[in-house]
Amino acid sequence: MKCQWSWASLGMALLGACLVVGCAGATAPESGTLVIHLATIVNGRSGSRVENATIVIEGGRITSIGDEIPSSLPLNAQVINGHGKWVVPGFIDVHVHDASELYLRTMLAWGVTSIHLMPNVPPESPLAMEQASQAAQARSPRLQVTAMFTGEFPDNLLPGVSQFRKPKSESEAREAVRSLYTSGYQQIKIIQDDSRLWTGADNLALRFDKAVFDALIAEAHANKMRVYVHTTQRIDTKMAIEAGIEAFMHGTMDTQLEADYWKQMLAARTVWTPAYHALYFYGDKKSYAPRVLGDPRLTALLPEEQHEQLKTQTRSEAPIVFDALQTLVDRTQAYANNIAKNTQGAQAAGVPIAVGSDGGPAGVSTHLEMELLQENGLTATEVLAAATYGGALAIGRQEEIGSVETGKLADLVVLNADPGVDIRNCREIEWVIKGGTAYKPRELVFSEPSRN
Ligand SMILES: [Zn+2]
Structure with a gap:
């Protein structure tokens, strides 16, 4: 059944809970006024809290944060009762490969309002897609799309890799970057990895020479x-840090990095992305599935077939995603331990951390990565910072998103549980707000996309 979002249905949803002012003569949601009344704000940037806060959103941005509803509100303003609720910035996932409509819409339902998208299989017009995703009413996170470079990477490890750019010389490298810039790209991702840690085999793939890199x-x-750079080993990590990159897409898996590395990253404002989730999702499916199935909040939005797939996984011996990863399960925990030590090093040094999931069920994987950050030594508040402001820093959008502040885009999540107590409380989502348009998670996943 087609179930389009409308002012009237939002009004009906709110009537029981709070004060809703009339819907007659409603304007388009994007330019309308939305108020969240008397909620607790937990800010991603600092972790600070504001109790009984009233957030006013106009034209897609936060225009005020105060104690009470301003008297000058338009008649058709919508009011969300924030009593007993927590408001956090929309989540940001900096490591996403799936560009399909359903995947992106489901991510939004999970409160992920911005992503760094590195499509393995590029959509027809990636930059047009990126542009369209910025609209509040686009049922997708805001996208930041990157084109990929690799020395080489086995096709059986990374589908789509044959389409990546593979310059062989410095001049080819410069030419390729310039042509991307000319066509409108604002960023690139480099895979600098011989894939040894993933596959357990030596020299499967070629790294870039330092000069080309x-x-x-x-x-x-x-x-x-x-x-953005994908590295997993110290040798490549060092090269990327020295080149002053903006963000890593994986945590270093082979060793613990020394204090010097963090100092350099801090100076260059490089963001660290652990991506624990990738290890478990690709390498240890048997422990992965129970993690999802063990929390009914995570399965609430899963399509039936994905749910069944996960149940099958828990019963099979050692299910893996790609044949090349047969032996990864033997090393998963050792790699995760190294990533944990490194992430704790980054946190202690003040290097910003971001959340990147790298595959898996849409949005569920983002929340699992947040859980893994907490499980491996960060406090819930530190994880929230990583999932919001840290992500904004990684993608260079910290002036616009990543914290609940006057003037910023109104990308917010309204939660029914306190995220500062346990980061898994971020799974209890009442509303996802993108650019001032409020969505219920279930409606985003289970209703057909709006045609307007
Ligand atoms: Zn990836």
């Missing part, structure tokens, strides 16, 4: 483009 980054920076 440095040329890619220098040319991107000369054009004010951002550079």
Whole structure:
């Protein structure tokens, strides 16, 4: 059944809970006024709290945060009763590969209002898609789309890799970056990994020579483009830090990094993304499935077939995603331990941390990554900072998103449980607000996309 969102249905949903002012003559939601009345704000940037706060949203942005509803509100303003609820910034996932409509819409339902998208299989017009996703009414997180570079990476490990750019010389590298810039890209991602840690085999893939690697980054920076790097080993991590990249897409898995590395990252404002989730999702399916199935909040929005798939996984021997990863399960925990030590090093040094899931069920994987950050030594408040402001820093949008502040885009999540007590409380979502448009999670997943 088609079930379109409308002012009237929002009004009906709110009537029981709070004061809703009339719906007659409603304007388009994007430019309308939305008020969250008397909620507790938990700010991603600092973790600070404001109790009994009233947030006013107009034209898609937060226009005031105060104690009471201003008297000058328009008649058609919508009011969400914030009593007994927590408001946090929309979550940001900096490591996403799936560009399908349902995947993106489901991520939004999970409160993920912005993502860094590295499509393995590029959509027809990635930049047009990125542009369209910025609208409050687009049922997708705001996208930041990146094109990928790799020395080489086995096709059986990373589907779509054949389409990645693979410059062989400095001049080819510079030329490739310039052509992306000319076509409108604002960032690149470089995979610098011989895949040894994933596959357990040596020299499966070629890394870039240092000269080519440095040329890619220098040319991107000369054009004010951002550079994201996938590394898993110390040797490549060091090279990326020295080149002053914007953000890592994985935590270093082979060793513990020393204090010097964090100092350099802090100086270059490089963001650290652990991506524990990738290890468990790709390498240890048997422990992965129970993690999802063990929390009914995580399965609430799962389509039936995915639910069944996960149940099957818990029963099979050692299910894996790709054949090349047969032996990863033997090393998963050791890698996770190294990532944990490194992430604690980053946190202690003040290096910003971001949340990146790298595959898995839409949105569920983002929340699992948040759980894994908490499980491996960060407090719930520190994880919330990573999932919001840290992500905004990673994608360079901290002026617009990542915290609940006057003037910023109204990308917010209204929760029914306190995220500062346990980060898994971020799964209890009442409303997802993107640019001032409020959605119920179930409606986003189970109703057909709006045609307007
Ligand atoms: Zn990835």
